[in-house]
Amino acid sequence: MRREPLERTIVAKVMAQARSLGWWVMKTHGGSYGTVVGLPDVLAIKDGRAAWIEVKRPGCDPTRVQLHRQRELASFGCAVTTVTSAADARHFLESLQ
Template structure:
């Protein structure tokens, strides 16, 4: 297992252990844009995209930077991480900022959006 995969596995395990949905993406495969971050996750209703790099020497390609910038413009969290601590900090921040009242509003908005998509 390579150094980037080790970091990815640590991040994935941390997110899953904290109840997040996590999916590995494969940029450039059919239907997936080139440069899309390695991991897509949903934590407490918030989308996270994580471009994983090895701890030392990992480089972010211009197309990856462009995709990360685009994802941010669409209101998601999109980061580059070469250590699980970056993701731990984001989860801690989300947990700190989501107060009970704000969480109810987020859940209501998510439920309303999901109901709009249901045609029976």
């Protein structure tokens, strides 16, 4: 039986993928004391463009508050997506270039 990777493992691969494409990346900690609830897991910045990436395990979906936060960020002109793999993140980030 194949086990799906842990979310933190996917996050690490997504961040490495973004860095390899020349993006500055930061892991957010949405919901921690003093932070905004529902922020996507990864903030990537390149050439003045902010891209937010929510990472989920395959078969899992963002929560209602996460979807609300994604719509809010998009309303300010940010690119936002949900991915389940580093390959998904690569396609998203390449589409922004």
